[in-house]
Amino acid sequence: MAGRLNGKVAVVTAAAQGIGRAIAEAYVREGATVWATDIAVDKLAGLSGATVRKLDVLSDEAVAALARETGPIDILCNAAGFVHHGTVLECDDKAWDFSFDINVKSMHRTIKAFLPGMLAKGGGAIVNIASGAGSVRGIPNRYVYGATKAAVIGLTKAVAADFIRKGVRANAICPGTIESPSLDDRISTLASTSGQSVDAVRQAFIDRQPIGRLGKPEEIAAMAVYLAGDEAAYTTGQIFLVDGGFAL
Template sequence: MAGRLSGKTALVTAAGQGIGRACAEALAREGASVIATDINDRTLAEIGAIAGITPRKLDVLDAEAVKAAAREVGAVDVLLNCAGFVHHGTILDCDEDAFDFSVNLNVRAMYRMIRAFLPAMLENGGGSVINMASVSGNLKGIPNRFIYGTTKAAVIGLTKSIAADFIRQGIRCNAICPGTVQSPSLDDRINAFDDPVQARKDFIARQPLGRLGTAEEIAAMAVYLAGDESAYTTGQAMIVDGGITI
């Protein structure tokens, strides 16, 4: 069924590559007018060439830039928060700087985006907020994902709180919890290992389905949560994980 999001405006953060880009493209294919934000000029230029997508440079770590974007863009029907960072290591590998950066990008940036865009969404009658979380920290302890899992657990709390606070005002807020998904950022993490070939095998081995997920499979969930088909769904952590939490 095409055109599931016709007439809707969506804003996607970290839309330059990986899951964010797949989500932006999927929303546009279903008829949404997509504002694709990122900090990378090259990837923004690439995604801006796709029909239905308007690129916009935005650093979600810049509070004033986020406020300015909200003022200029106005009401959106869908706010999809994809920006995030995966830190590798245990608590002993996570110093204060690493802790602060992960919290700022994975949690505070979502708080900042929602707080900036929510008032116009409320004035416009409601909308769908979608936060990219993870199975790590929320549903399963993943080795060497201390601060990543910690921040993604916080995303679930943030999601459920917003859903509860604004359920009577037309706002739905849900989270997507992917397993391990093939993406440029995953490639970077794998290539940082001494033995990237074995590292990739290890990532695949922890997926009971026997393969990595694709960004398009996560985007399909985003399309569902963005559209009217999910009108009765709010405050949920939607798992798309290849069976890792079974």
């Protein structure tokens, strides 16, 4: 079924690659007017049908400027994030602060900037990308990453509760391990620091997925389309696992 987002205006962060790009492309296919944003604006090239903008989600001023440019929107999808590797012993204050800034406070910034427009329009949908790591189970060497993604769940539920009678819905998607350029970079880094081969590191990621494979960005995008559209009008404050059984 096409056209599920006809007439809606959407903003997607981290839309240059991976999950964010797949979501932006899916929103375009479903008829939305899409503002696709990323700090790496050059990588947004080729994203057909969307208006692309450079956006630093760490900047209050940049986020506010984008909200002024777009005007009121119907859909906000927060896909920006960073995966820190390590235990509490490998997490210094700089890593902690940066992880929370990009994984959690960026969502605070965008929601605060775009929510007034949603309220003025009488409603809207917020879709936050959380993670199976931290949100629903703990895994080794994801100390601060897990903490940030658990915070995303709390943030999402709080927004949902505060604006449930105002027509604004907020939900979170918890992906498992997804094929993406970001994952490829992390695999290469882990291989170089651990002495393992790239193939061995990749297989370790696959092996922790009970379904026996990595996820596809398009599989996360499908859930993001549903949560953004009117089919999910009775759904708010929830987390949705798209994780290949990771949380089992």
